Amino acid sequence: MTTLTVSDGCVVLTGAGSGLGRAMAVALTARGFTVFGFGRTPGALRETHAQCHGGAFYPVAQDVADSVSVAEEIDRIEADHGPIALLINNAATYPKVDFLEASASDFMAVVNTNLGGMVNCSHAVLRHMAERGRGRVLNVATFADLNPLPTSSAYSVSKGAARILTRALVADLGDRFPDIVIGDWMPGMLKTRMGIPDGLPPEVSAEWGVALALWADPALNGTTFEQNTEVLPPIGLKGKIKALLTGKRRKPRVIG
Amino acid sequence: MTHLLAETHWDAIVIGTGIGGGTAGRALAEAGKKVLFLEKGPAGYRSERQGLDDGVFLPEARLTRGLWPEQVHLRLNGRDSAFFAPLGAGVGGSSVFYAGTLERPERHDLEHSADRPHPTGGWPIDYDTMRPWFDAATRSYDLCGTQDPLSDEAPVPLRDPLPESPGDAALMQAFRDKGLHPYHLHSAIRHVDGCLDCLGVKCPKPCKMDGRSAGVEPALATGNAALLDRAEVARFVGTGNRIDGVEVRHGGATHVLRADRYVLAGGALNSPRLLLASANDAWPDGCANSNGLVGRNLMFHLNEMVAIFPPKGTPASGPSKSVALRDLYYVDGQRMGTVQAMGIDVSYGEIVFYLNNMLERSALRRFGFLRQMTRIPAAIAVRLFGKAKIFVGLMEDLPYRENRVVLDPSHPTAIKLEYSFHPELLSRRKAFRRAMKRAFRGQRHAFLGMQPELNFGHPCGTLKFGSDPAKSVLNANCRAHDIVNLWVVDSSFMPTSMGVNPSLTIAANALRVADAMTREPAP
Numbered sequence: 185m186t187t188l189t190v191s192d193g194c195v196v197l198t199g200a201g202s203g204l205g206r207a208m209a210v211a212l213t214a215r216g217f218t219v220f221g222f223g224r225t226p227g228a229l230r231e232t233h234a235q236c237h238g239g240a241f242y243p244v245a246q247d248v249a250d251s252v253s254v255a256e257e258i259d260r261i262e263a264d265h266g267p268i269a270l271l272i273n274n275a276a277t278y279p280k281v282d283f284l285e286a287s288a289s290d291f292m293a294v295v296n297t298n299l300g301g302m303v304n305c306s307h308a309v310l311r312h313m314a315e316r317g318r319g320r321v322l323n324v325a326t327f328a329d330l331n332p333l334p335t336s337s338a339y340s341v342s343k344g345a346a347r348i349l350t351r352a353l354v355a356d357l358g359d360r361f362p363d364i365v366i367g368d369w370m371p372g373m374l375k376t377r378m379g380i381p382d383g384l385p386p387e388v389s390a391e392w393g394v395a396l397a398l399w400a401d402p403a404l405n406g407t408t409f410e411q412n413t414e415v416l417p418p419i420g421l422k423g424k425i426k427a428l429l430t431g432k433r434r435k436p437r438v439i440g
Numbered sequence: 441m442t443h444l445l446a447e448t449h450w451d452a453i454v455i456g457t458g459i460g461g462g463t464a465g466r467a468l469a470e471a472g473k474k475v476l477f478l479e480k481g482p483a484g485y486r487s488e489r490q491g492l493d494d495g496v497f498l499p500e501a502r503l504t505r506g507l508w509p510e511q512v513h514l515r516l517n518g519r520d521s522a523f524f525a526p527l528g529a530g531v532g533g534s535s536v537f538y539a540g541t542l543e544r545p546e547r548h549d550l551e552h553s554a555d556r557p558h559p560t561g562g563w564p565i566d567y568d569t570m571r572p573w574f575d576a577a578t579r580s581y582d583l584c585g586t587q588d589p590l591s592d593e594a595p596v597p598l599r600d601p602l603p604e605s606p607g608d609a610a611l612m613q614a615f616r617d618k619g620l621h622p623y624h625l626h627s628a629i630r631h632v633d634g635c636l637d638c639l640g641v642k643c644p645k646p647c648k649m650d651g652r653s654a655g656v657e658p659a660l661a662t663g664n665a666a667l668l669d670r671a672e673v674a675r676f677v678g679t680g681n682r683i684d685g686v687e688v689r690h691g692g693a694t695h696v697l698r699a700d701r702y703v704l705a706g707g708a709l710n711s712p713r714l715l716l717a718s719a720n721d722a723w724p725d726g727c728a729n730s731n732g733l734v735g736r737n738l739m740f741h742l743n744e745m746v747a748i749f750p751p752k753g754t755p756a757s758g759p760s761k762s763v764a765l766r767d768l769y770y771v772d773g774q775r776m777g778t779v780q781a782m783g784i785d786v787s788y789g790e791i792v793f794y795l796n797n798m799l800e801r802s803a804l805r806r807f808g809f810l811r812q813m814t815r816i817p818a819a820i821a822v823r824l825f826g827k828a829k830i831f832v833g834l835m836e837d838l839p840y841r842e843n844r845v846v847l848d849p850s851h852p853t854a855i856k857l858e859y860s861f862h863p864e865l866l867s868r869r870k871a872f873r874r875a876m877k878r879a880f881r882g883q884r885h886a887f888l889g890m891q892p893e894l895n896f897g898h899p900c901g902t903l904k905f906g907s908d909p910a911k912s913v914l915n916a917n918c919r920a921h922d923i924v925n926l927w928v929v930d931s932s933f934m935p936t937s938m939g940v941n942p943s944l945t946i947a948a949n950a951l952r953v954a955d956a957m958t959r960e961p962a963p
Binding site: 314315316317318356359360361362 | 489505
């Protein structure tokens with residue numbers, strides 16, 4: 185019972201109007217799931233809706249940066265449609281602008297969407313998941329924080345902080361609710377509006393993302409995957425001693 | 441400042457929601473009394489599954505998890521140390537983290553006789569008076585297990601246990617072949633559908649029976665009880681022989697809540713601390729403390745952990761959870777105790793934790809880097825003990841006046857203890873280890889400790905009951921000699937620590953005391 189099925193509940197997917205989000209909505213509905221797709225642009229959500237077949241896709245015009253309306257929307261979904269089994273925090277913006285050229289409030293608006301959106305949606309959904317003691321949260325992440333590119337300050341900071349949030353959520357919830365499985369996924373460089381022209385087609389990446397999102401093994405709590413392979417955390421001295429003495433070597437897990 | 445709950449007239453305020461408070465509060469609510477539970481910690485989510493994790497050290501994070509937030513300060517043989525004790529602070533108290541082993545004491549634990557003299561001359565109530573309450577608690581906690589083959593007493597009303605695992609069955613047979621008398625220990629795990637075997641961790645199902653599931657929850661279901669969680673009781677207020685109210689800090693404000701009866705169940709470390717912290721002009725030495733005995737006679741059990749290897753060819757089947765034996769309960773005229781499965785496997789983490797705790801209390805503790813070095817013997821031990829089943833011998837501690845809970849006036853919420861190993865205890869421990877070695881001779885086994893290990897999860901004795909007001913804090917019905925409207929229903933009441941886990945006796949006594957309270961008019 186480590187793979188989520190339609191009977192476990194519905195899915196909330198943010199950033200469902202474009203690129204990777206749309207491709208994941210298509211892949212989830214193709215598996216029969218009911219998907220609530222959050223996005224800022226109703227027209228783009230309508231286009232996603234048109235491409236979804238199988239399960240139901242509900243477009244939800246929702247700015248994830250608005251904590252009050254996010255909480256209301258999540259409560260409404262739980263009340264009207266039953267448990268949210270899976271949250272995919274995918275919404276992000278990536279305005280490429282020099283730090284001096286953007287205003288401070290422009291910077292913080294990006295943080296409010298990329299980090300704030302993840303805080304708002306996770307907070308609203310996890311309160312319900314905690315009542316049940318089970319659920320899955322997958323955060324779409326990047327390595328942007330490691331070596332910030334020029335014109336990417338707000339994006340790098342907010343996405344880096346989002347990765348810290350994943351670890352902080354595991355620190356707060358992991359021991360109490362081992363069946364609420366929270367982790368990061370790096371889709372890789374994609375051929376999307378936010379990505380690069382010769383990147384991976386989002387449909388390919390979305391299949392990995394959806395397979396990982398539906399993989400609710402408690403052992404995945406706190407893990408990071410890049411494309412279809414686990415990124416093992418750096419190992420400290422204690423871990424090295426333990427690995428040496430117990431003879432146990434780590435092996436990255438692979439999706440599928 | 442008034443509080444919504446201050447406007448209700450409560451028949452009883454129960455302080456603490458562990459086995460004692462939960463069980464007594466439920467009995468009172470079921471008898472139609474209006475009951476208010478006060479709990480220092482949070483109610484939490486019912487789905488929580490955490491254990492007593494030593495790795496969580498921020499007080500706020502500990503309290504969120506239902507763990508006692510602060511370290512216990514212990515002066516052991518004159519040397520100070522501080523550590524996180526296995527204490528809960530949440531609905532259900534410590535019991536939500538227990539392994540659910542509710543063993544019945546033996547007649548000589550309570551009674552004096554010529555061939556088994558009792559160190560205190562005996563409890564003020566005898567075994568036969570307690571028996572119906574043991575039976576009632578056995579039913580209330582839905583215990584399963586088998587009868588102790590060495591017992592001469594009437595059979596215990598137990599449900600049939602699940603069949604033993606192949607490992608436990610093989611171990612039991614090996615014990616029997618050695619002439620020992622193993623039985624299926626008495627367990628409060630109900631094994632409902634999807635049972636997670638929550639030994640040592642919070643149970644998310646109506647399965648493990650504890651102060652929450654067998655106490656507070658059914659009490660609230662009667663409609664007669666209410667719960668105020670995250671409510672820190674600061675002190676009792678009152679004069680003369682009567683408590684007028686209990687001062688509670690809740691939500692950043694201080695309130696005084698009032699009831700006809702006050703039922704104290706904060707555990708054997710906190711109940712005396714609260715009484716000492718309630719000193720005022722009328723009670724200069726603390727509430728109910730005219731004879732100075734509040735907090736004294738602190739006892740724990742001594743844990744003797746031993747790894748026993750199942751016979752060759754036994755299939756691997758996880759940790760042993762079900763085996764107990766009482767062959768060493770009373771040896772050569774000495775009070776020893778029960779030997780039972782710990783319910784855990786020896787893993788690397790547990791051994792590191794165990795060795796570091798030993799280190800913390802040794803003279804080497806000032807060399808911090810040694811904490812890393814314990815990993816090497818731990819890793820070796822994991823390989824050696826891979827298949828071993830861990831058993832613990834619980835050896836009875838006896839009451840000594842100088843072992844006690846003390847109040848730190850500058851930090852009245854801190855648990856502060858003074859304890860010394862009495863020479864009598866150490867020599868009895870040697871005899872107990874010899875007896876264990878003898879009993880397990882021929883089976884591969886290894887003791888897991890050299891130094892005497894106190895079981896900080898089993899404190900008791902600090903508000904002992906007795907018939908003589910000069911020599912005890914509580915009367916035979918566990919009402920304070922000094923205070924007409926104060927009862928105590930946690931393990932503080934025990935004059936001796938017995939040779940078994942205290943939970944069943946706490947629950948049985950709580951039922952007995954609640955019954956006596958409902959039979960008397962409000963004082």
